[in-house]
Amino acid sequence: MAFSILVCIKAVPDLASGGTLAIAGPWIDETVIGWCMNHYDAYALEAALAIKDAATDITVDALSAGPDRVQNTIRRALAMGADTGIHLAMNAVGRLAPATAALSIARFAKTKRYDLILTGAMSEDEMHGITGPMIAAALDLPCAAAAVEISLDVAGRSLTATCEMEGGMAEIVRLPCPALLTVQTGQRIPRYPSLSNTIRSRRQAIERAVPDETANHTPTVDTLRVSFPQQTTSCQFFEGTRIEKADRLLRLFNDNGWLK
């Protein structure tokens, strides 16, 4: 029985490879930064690919909404093993509010009748954690958040998800498909692209869809500004050579009686 999965991925500023944030206007300076796949979405994609590996007749579509730069992230998803890459071309400049992204993704997904939609639990940059649940609300799908384990019953068209809670607890829930899950990091480390998929991803065309953004009724939340956090505590930075710093630290530890 065919089963189709949509994974929603976001391109976020790449800070892991040494990029630093600069502020421009009310948001960051997007011209001085590289982009990569949101960490949480990479885990969502990995979860989808693991489901695909374990069964037959499962397709995985990877979708990203945003300006043209998101295409690199879509290619990365193809290289990891997604079957189809979809670019929802939106909003050439600036950011997409979660509700705006959710509405456009939901409108697109409705036409494709996916059995399962996965998103990351949140995005590393804006950290809202609400886009996935809003897509589910727009499509009236059952939804569970922060899944760390997914077990799918393809024939029974249902799934059981283990959803992480605080302090080492997890809730087990069952949802009928079609459903939406937001995926939390942890269970399977996202795979590296294979050579064959990388070659395929370079040649494969990315499907492009232009959503209708006119009837967007979602209430606005405006970013006034971003700022670097104030140095609130009086953190004392040790100065000097490496050896001097080590010795000062050891003196501190010793004076408190912590050292052996």
Next chain:
Amino acid sequence: MIQNKCLGTVLIVGETVDGRLSAGSRDLGNQASRLAGQFNGQAVGVLTGHDIEQVARSWSKTAGMPVIVLDHAQCRYPNPPLTASGVGALADECSPLAVCFPHNMRACQAAATMAWRIKAPCITAVDAILKESDYFVLKRAVFGGKLRESVSVGHVPMVLTIMPGLFSPSVSLEVPDHSPSVETRLLADTNHRFIPQGINRRKDTDQALERAQVVVSAGRGLKGPEYKGLLDAAAGMFKNAAVGGSRGACDLGWLPHSLQIGETGRTVSPALYLACGISGATQHLAGMRESRTVVAVNTDPKAAICNLSHYAVIDDLTVFLPVLRERYDRMRNKGDEV
């Protein structure tokens, strides 16, 4: 009860897990009156669960607010869709200024779902609220705490998830002369598409981390599992130390998940927390902010962890930690004080 408080209600939404108030809900309850005051409104609690009247009474008393219990057998464990529909119906009824949830992933889900239905703006992980002339400014951390974002919202109701401790300690000290009312409403049996099955609880095999006087903790700045020995070597300098890590390091498999410190991991409050290559995301801080002394070793002086730290060494930990150990050994061999 809610009818005569129609003007200026702020709904404070808590949850129970298997009959017990969740930690986040307790904290939100403690903030309730100040939080509501910020909106010039009055706090009304909403508590989801099953058979929880006693819990609701005690929450209502400590938080000093009336509480409406939303009861359903399927709310014994957290149930975001039922919470969203139940709280959404209350919001229709009393037109609140704001609906506040504690900040966690399932509350974000409930908040987003209900905000979508009632067409209200939804802002999560709010850690400060200011009133301007005709709008509110909400502040929150973005980029893992590297930046702070200020957003403006002029629309009510707004649906928020609130970081712990935003307005605490804010429990009103006046003892109310009468206990606030508690009212139970049974939720309609409508949702059969989200079926809670139960709760798994991690069993920590030992309490070494919680008992340690010193916690040497590493994050993604560790660069790879091959450097894990540096942590053990550093821990070996102390009388009573244990090694822990951030989720970043545990997710990558460099350290076992059982050593993860933070909101979804373990909570420690040692005399010394040595944070090596940890950026200081709020979820990590949730598990170590009670540490008495925090020392950061990080290449980035702007890392959020430095805000919480008492001392910081700006350096590459893979180079600095070996030097630290070497100086320690030298000090011990010579028997002299540094």
